[in-house]
Amino acid sequence: MNPSKIYRIDLEPIGRRAEIAADETLLDAARAAGVELVTLCGGEGWCYGCVVQVLTGNLNPPTAAEREALSDQELAAGFRLACQARPLSDIKLNIPPESLAAQQRLQVEGQETTVRPDPLVVPVDLNIAEPTLDDPRSDTTRVAHALIAAGHAPPVFPHAILTGLAGRLRTQHWTARLGLRGGEVVAVLPAATPLLGLAVDIGTTKLAAYLVELETGRTVAKTGAMNPQIAYGEDVVSRISYTLEHTDGRTTLQARLVDTLNHLVAALCEEAGASRGQVCEAVVVGNTVMHHLFAGLPVAQLGRAPYVPAVSEPLDLRARDVGLELAPGAYVHLPPNIAGYVGADHVAMALATEVLETDRTLVALDIGTNTEVSVTRGGRIWSCSCASGPAFEGAHIRDGMRAAPGAIERVQIIDGRVHLKTIGNQPPVGICGSGILDAVSEMLRSGIIDRRGALQAEMPGVSMGDGLLLFTLATPAVTAHERPIVVTRKDINEIQLAKAAIRTGVEILLAEAGVSHDEIEAFIVAGAFGAYIDVVSAIRTGMFPNLPMERFQQVGNAAGAGARQMLVSAERRAAAAAGARRVQYVELTVHPQFTQRYMKALYF
């Protein structure tokens, strides 16, 4: 070992990177990146707080402390104690949420659903005649007769219900609450148990999960987590690549995701004092690739033109067929996908924001690595997807990071002085999406960059680094890792590419719909990033058109809200399916005006 050799440590899912010497530990790497891990013992190896998982690269053999702390299976799966592990190569690490001292910001907020409950699964309480030698009707016949006596049709029993029915009826002394879904029995529970539903928004980066009482529509618990697939690729394209390069890739990505969802369900149920057997129905939304990877569908054809979804129609899958552990007969409803890059999450958002049913003239968009845009006019809907890239997720930005504690989320430059606000008001670690948008906007306003995005060497704060101009947002004196946080010319360029892609999509849809800026009645911005951005910065950089402030609506996780609407209401589910069928999809890459408009939109 050459102690002076320097290795690069990638810290996922935070999206930060550090460089450490061979005689330093992974805990040192986390500290260098400003990421705080749980360490009650101060790195002596006995508190087991700093467990991390090595995704790629080589480390020193496990120490005695680690062999004590971790099982053989855990060691085999790459789990190590960060305070004990030293690099022998560049390393890519996954940090489990429980090892992070401060939790990441997760996107579970959003409009509370206000629809009238009209759930697909309804409760029926039954008292069933006990069998005797004179009345040896089968269990299913007894239940069917009790249901018919209660005014229902003879039911269908799915296999997973049949395997447990005999035991249930006898331990429950021939009383039961059935969860009935259009004549099919999906749950057999003790009398009067509330029926619950699960709504999930699978983002490429984050997961949001909601537990809802089906009868009232009330959200009884919500939680979030990082999408564990991030360890296999930051964006949808790299995840598709992973499935192409690994024989079991699709299975691995599906299993990791569902495993995390099962943990979220357990946490939600614990919070609500319920059991997963009460969860009789689920609605899962996500972009088309997340939709396919969740459902175990092939994604290869989504990775190359013409980007065709395997499935675009609404799907009702058995939860157990995809490995989700809910009530034995529970279904998962997946709303329709519109196209390869306009998925069920956009449908859910469009449903929650009334885009699917309005006669008004609206623009609605959900900003992410791909930004989906819809425009409505006169009851018609046009949609497209813009390749806005991961800059707003903090990726491809020199000091970029996700919206975690210590991320700079607001920037003001007043009289040449930089004012910062970080998430959790912690010492700055890096810049997240809203911060970099603010920074570029303020640099533009202050004349630190020009219309083309070029840094002006003579302006205060601008200096040379590695032979290129850069602007210092935070000096080593104030940052968590005691290194400066800067904005480079390349960072500015990434923002230009992103905002130009979004603006081009908006403008082409407006042109297709024949809508002028003045006619836009509301400009709806959904999603995690969209909830935190400063609309003024978005207008100043040219990402959004220059509309009166009051026309902008930042609605948070509208996809999650839409999912909850579809969970509790058959009518909302039908509205989503009908609305999605009416959408006119516009493929930007072959649109005649695309290149010209995009080139123009690159300027500030």
Place this chain on the structure above:
Amino acid sequence: MNPSKIYRIDLEPIGRRAEIAADETLLDAARAAGVELVTLCGGEGWCYGCVVQVLTGNLNPPTAAEREALSDQELAAGFRLACQARPLSDIKLNIPPESLAAQQRLQVEGQETTVRPDPLVVPVDLNIAEPTLDDPRSDTTRVAHALIAAGHAPPVFPHAILTGLAGRLRTQHWTARLGLRGGEVVAVLPAATPLLGLAVDIGTTKLAAYLVELETGRTVAKTGAMNPQIAYGEDVVSRISYTLEHTDGRTTLQARLVDTLNHLVAALCEEAGASRGQVCEAVVVGNTVMHHLFAGLPVAQLGRAPYVPAVSEPLDLRARDVGLELAPGAYVHLPPNIAGYVGADHVAMALATEVLETDRTLVALDIGTNTEVSVTRGGRIWSCSCASGPAFEGAHIRDGMRAAPGAIERVQIIDGRVHLKTIGNQPPVGICGSGILDAVSEMLRSGIIDRRGALQAEMPGVSMGDGLLLFTLATPAVTAHERPIVVTRKDINEIQLAKAAIRTGVEILLAEAGVSHDEIEAFIVAGAFGAYIDVVSAIRTGMFPNLPMERFQQVGNAAGAGARQMLVSAERRAAAAAGARRVQYVELTVHPQFTQRYMKALYF
């Protein structure tokens, strides 16, 4: 080791027993029992022909030859070479079919199905438009549009089809033959591939499986095997006990059965030059316990009064939900059960023999450990189950065995001399069911036993053994194991109990239906045993009523024939369901006339 210690070796599934000394091998035990195993090497341990599986008991540690021949997993699962293994205790052995030098007689014959094909799964050949950037409809939408253009309704795609559809369409260059089942896609195959179906009769002892061309109804391959569950209990009661005494018992029995069925499907497909992906539908029949164990349903409640089936209605299960490997979306249809001991196999038999639809006056029965009887009159049907016991399977009979090579299947006593016929014309090994029935009938005719079944000490062939009278059928000079084959008083008693149970069931149903013997137009005897018995012996012993010979019909495996009818015809399936609903089940154990009639029927 005490070499003179004697151990008892049970040889399953043959149903033979041998006693050997501690220094003898399991191969010696098989030879002593007259069961020939494959031994090319003469017991030196290098041909690996005599592989057996130890179910219970202890043996010497594996020898070098066995460690060479068998993998660690095989050794762990109890597999040994019979020529190398010596007992340290009493042993229960399972002999895999491939280790038997002569194959057992399996029951796959039966009436060929003659119904007009009207299958539930129909083929649709499609040419599908290939996607482009101007036409990026999803794969499912393209298939749906092609189906609609061909005059079909929009289809449902089950999850297992969706996971492979994208790949299939592309490797098949956008042509496909779909297997369509009432609007649901169950298979996606290359154009013009024939669609096949699987019919299975799960007997407690034997399995019969048929591969059928759905479009023509033609049986393209058939095969049989022992029911592997026999290693866990000879009859349904002991299998129910096994599930109660072992936590994973139900899972084990289900998995062993389905594993064997999957092997049978592979063999059938190989014989027919087909792939299992072509098998788009299955029909499985069996008694209620076999039905439940196949479907993974609880059986505890079938083991105690009031003997209630978990399910009596017809079931359509996904083949993959029970582990059966057919086309991805294939269903398994299970016809209805009538009661705990009148199962779907009796319904299938009743369908094939027209019992379910006739206006004639019929008796139909399927003889086994439980014998199911139906009586029809004026379009009505009465059914019951008789606890006839395992005597006709060769069990509980001193020299009894199943219908395997060397089993005595015909007995004649002419002028005091015994004439025998064995299966395969091999030296006698034991007596199977038809043989013992013949023997008792002939002993009765010759006055060797009296009306009560008592052996007459003065008759030739009757001697004392172990302090009891017995009759010698075959002397050591002619038998395979050089020991006599005899009929004891206890054997005769077992036959009395069995025939009395059957006759009582028949008589009580006739009384319920108000049918006199003269009015019986046909007396239908189905099943493996029923196909081989001598009707005269059955009448002489009093098992069957004394009707003119021409009214008896021995129809072989009518349950298998009924299963094939339901496989190829939706109309036949509906007829079975409707017929089963009309059956009036008669519970013999609580019938007021049962005890009196049974006592009377015990006499010859």
